[in-house]
Amino acid sequence: MDNVTAKVARQYTDYAYPPPFDDLDERLARGQVDASDPRVFGPMFLPEGRPEGEGLRILSAGCGTVQAAVLAHSNPDALVVGVDLSDASLGHQRYLREKFDLKNLELFQGDLSDVGRLEREFDLIACTGVLHHMADPDAGLRALGSVLAPQGAMFLMVYAPVGRTGVYLLQDAFRRIGLGQTPEDVALVRAVLAGTPASHPVQDYRRRAEEELEHDSGIVDSFLHPQDRAYSVDELLDWVERTGLGFQGWLENLFHYPDALISPAILPRIAALSTREQWAVVEKMVGMPSTHCFIARRPDAVHEVSFEGEDWLRYRPYRFPMADIKYEPDAGYRIHCAGAQFVVNQHEAILFTWGDGARTIAAMLAEEPFSAFPEADRREFARAHFNRMWRLGLMMFQR
Numbered sequence: 020m021d022n023v024t025a026k027v028a029r030q031y032t033d034y035a036y037p038p039p040f041d042d043l044d045e046r047l048a049r050g051q052v053d054a055s056d057p058r059v060f061g062p063m064f065l066p067e068g069r070p071e072g073e074g075l076r077i078l079s080a081g082c083g084t085v086q087a088a089v090l091a092h093s094n095p096d097a098l099v100v101g102v103d104l105s106d107a108s109l110g111h112q113r114y115l116r117e118k119f120d121l122k123n124l125e126l127f128q129g130d131l132s133d134v135g136r137l138e139r140e141f142d143l144i145a146c147t148g149v150l151h152h153m154a155d156p157d158a159g160l161r162a163l164g165s166v167l168a169p170q171g172a173m174f175l176m177v178y179a180p181v182g183r184t185g186v187y188l189l190q191d192a193f194r195r196i197g198l199g200q201t202p203e204d205v206a207l208v209r210a211v212l213a214g215t216p217a218s219h220p221v222q223d224y225r226r227r228a229e230e231e232l233e234h235d236s237g238i239v240d241s242f243l244h245p246q247d248r249a250y251s252v253d254e255l256l257d258w259v260e261r262t263g264l265g266f267q268g269w270l271e272n273l274f275h276y277p278d279a280l281i282s283p284a285i286l287p288r289i290a291a292l293s294t295r296e297q298w299a300v301v302e303k304m305v306g307m308p309s310t311h312c313f314i315a316r317r318p319d320a321v322h323e324v325s326f327e328g329e330d331w332l333r334y335r336p337y338r339f340p341m342a343d344i345k346y347e348p349d350a351g352y353r354i355h356c357a358g359a360q361f362v363v364n365q366h367e368a369i370l371f372t373w374g375d376g377a378r379t380i381a382a383m384l385a386e387e388p389f390s391a392f393p394e395a396d397r398r399e400f401a402r403a404h405f406n407r408m409w410r411l412g413l414m415m416f417q418r
């Protein structure tokens with residue numbers, strides 16, 4: 020084990036992460052979902068449709084204290100394999116396996132760089148909050164790519180630099196002072212945070228991570244980590260390409276396309292850029308989020324959701340899990356998601372509420388009230404509406 024991996028393993032043994040919870044049902048009932056759960060976000064991972072027959076084979080690489088068990092519990096027809104360096108974290112996963120009788124969960128202690136030794140292939144690989152802690156994230160991503168099934172998908176989360184600016188300032192300061200991971204040093208970090216001026220860039224991060232920073236493991240993970248890097252949009256796309264993979268898309272388009280969060284005055288100028296450049300501009304103009312959640316696949320398996328041509332009529336639309344629609348007599352219909360809201364008209368509202376994955380777009384348009392309109396008109400209306408819903412991250416699409 021190299022020096023960095025040994026330090027990382029020690030940290031997650033002393034401070035298992037995330038702070039463990041033990042009631043999976045209660046969490047689900049509260050609507051708290053794991054972003055890598057295919058039961059919830061499956062259309063984002065496999066827009067071309069799920070493989071027929073057997074359940075998914077899922078790898079949770081760097082599974083931490085709960086992720087593999089959460090996925091096994093939520094997807095009883097899947098086989099879930101969890102791998103982690105930290106036996107303390109795996110100990111909690113074993114506890115959950117027993118408590119919830121998860122016969123579909125296998126756990127292994129080890130470095131994800133060696134995952135090839137399992138001699139398995141996976142339809143979905145979840146690796147969230149892990150690769151940016153490796154000495155060689157390229158080797159880590161390549162190792163995951165080597166066990167990805169030909170039509171499989173990877174759901175990855177790595178840190179983004181802009182939303183973590185304040186975290187990196189403090190990490191650097193604490194490193195210079197020589198703070199380690201002792202309880203005394205954790206207490207010193209808390210004292211510094213409590214006295215940090217309101218103008219410090221860390222304050223926004225503190226608000227967003229409030230719950231996790233109540234735990235010592237959250238303080239250590241954020242501010243005293245021995246190995247932590249972030250990827251800008253440009254760096255991330257280069258990284259995926261360099262490791263022989265293809266970039267399929269983001270989990271939350273709302274934060275990456277310019278449509279929602281940027282002044283309409285500049286949108287025509289941004290629209291003239293390539294999609295990749297648009298994402299890079301949005302990252303700098305919006306200044307958030309602090310992580311990038313995205314899907315990578317083998318280049319020939321990448322399926323980009325598109326509303327060109329005719330194939331989009333075969334998509335089944337799903338409302339994005341965090342999106343909700345409300346009607347108010349004065350304000351009309353509004354779709355709410357992640358603190359933003361979007362006005363829709365009555366017909367758009369109908370198409371949104373029908374988005375439960377049961378019908379294709381073609382089937383929706385064959386029903387009232389849409390069937391009353393000339394075919395070309397209803398198609399153009401639906402194409403524009405669903406394309407907008409996609410770019411705003413309010414709907415998902417699957418064949």
Ligand SMILES: C[S@@+](CC[C@H](N)C(=O)[O-])C[C@H]1O[C@@H](n2cnc3c(N)ncnc32)[C@H](O)[C@@H]1O
Nearest residue numbers: 031081082083086103104105130131147148149
């Ligand atoms: C921040 S936690 C994330 C846990 C989990 N993926 C989640 O999202 O809840 C990072 C986890 O990755 C594990 N880890 C870090 N580097 C690893 C490696 N090279 N191989 C396997 N696990 C690793 C750590 O032990 C820790 O449990």
